[in-house]
Amino acid sequence: DGGITQSPKYLFRKEGQNVTLSCEQNLNHDAMYWYRQDPGQGLRLIYYSQIVNDFQKGDIAEGYSVSREKKESFPLTVTSAQKNPTAFYLCASQDRSQPQHFGDGTRLSIL
Amino acid sequence: QKEVEQDPGPLSVPEGAIVSLNCTYSNSAFQYFMWYRQYSRKGPELLMYTYSSGNKEDGRFTAQVDKSSKYISLFIRDSQPSDSATYLCATYTGGFKTIFGAGTRLFVKA
Numbered sequence A: 001d002g003g004i005t006q007s008p009k010y011l012f013r014k015e016g017q018n019v020t021l022s023c024e025q026n027l028n029h030d031a032m033y034w035y036r037q038d039p040g041q042g043l044r045l046i047y048y049s050q051i052v053n054d055f056q057k058g059d060i061a062e063g064y065s066v067s068r069e070k071k072e073s074f075p076l077t078v079t080s081a082q083k084n085p086t087a088f089y090l091c092a093s094q095d096r097s098q099p100q101h102f103g104d105g106t107r108l109s110i111l
Numbered sequence B: 001q002k003e004v005e006q007d008p009g010p011l012s013v014p015e016g017a018i019v020s021l022n023c024t025y026s027n028s029a030f031q032y033f034m035w036y037r038q039y040s041r042k043g044p045e046l047l048m049y050t051y052s053s054g055n056k057e058d059g060r061f062t063a064q065v066d067k068s069s070k071y072i073s074l075f076i077r078d079s080q081p082s083d084s085a086t087y088l089c090a091t092y093t094g095g096f097k098t099i100f101g102a103g104t105r106l107f108v109k110a
Helices: none
Strands: A004-007 A010-013 A019-025 A031-037 A043-051 A054-057 A064-066 A076-078 A087-094 A106-110 B004-006 B011-014 B019-025 B032-038 B045-051 B054-058 B061-066 B071-076 B085-092 B104-109
Touching: A004 A087, A010 A019, A019 A031, A019 A087, A019 A106, A043 A064, A076 A087, B004 B085, B011 B019, B019 B085, B019 B104, B032 B061, B032 B071, B045 B054, B045 B061, B071 B085
Parallel strands: A010 A106, B011 B104
Antiparallel strands: A004 A019, A019 A076, A031 A043, A031 A087, A043 A054, A064 A076, A087 A106, B004 B019, B019 B071, B032 B045, B032 B085, B054 B061, B061 B071, B085 B104
């Protein structure tokens, strides 16, 4: 079954800690994306990658980092520099000229 | 001004009602238009996808695009409690950057 898998579903971060959110897709899509969703604010783009070993900052990249070493994987690290990390994080992938498809998200909270 | 404007609601309707959800956009270069449905604690799922102007129907759902007025609509006929969700409109030019509306929360009461 093709799709996008995000893990874990829930994640808790302590002060000063970096945490990494996993995103894996088996759709053979070139492009992958990370969004942050806060209540009433829609989706805000954090980072995106169009090909392996290349990625670009989105609108709210500060305090986040990514890597794209494999086509199917696009992990997001929320660093200690992100002072307000509590949110719902969504990963998406896309084939050119087709709509984006989403995973089921990771909810990150502060301990 | 946001590139895509969407009323966040909430919109509450009785079961069986016709629901109309709407968005406006500012960039005439947008060619592709989508509606996503998002249930609580889940990721958005693609509901409707249209190219350029016109109507597209899928079961109880109809998507409508009016490029002359830069207006996107989603109509839900015979609404059901299972339709209760947040609906996001989205658009893009054909490349890799998609612009999303803020989402409208819909409640269908039994």
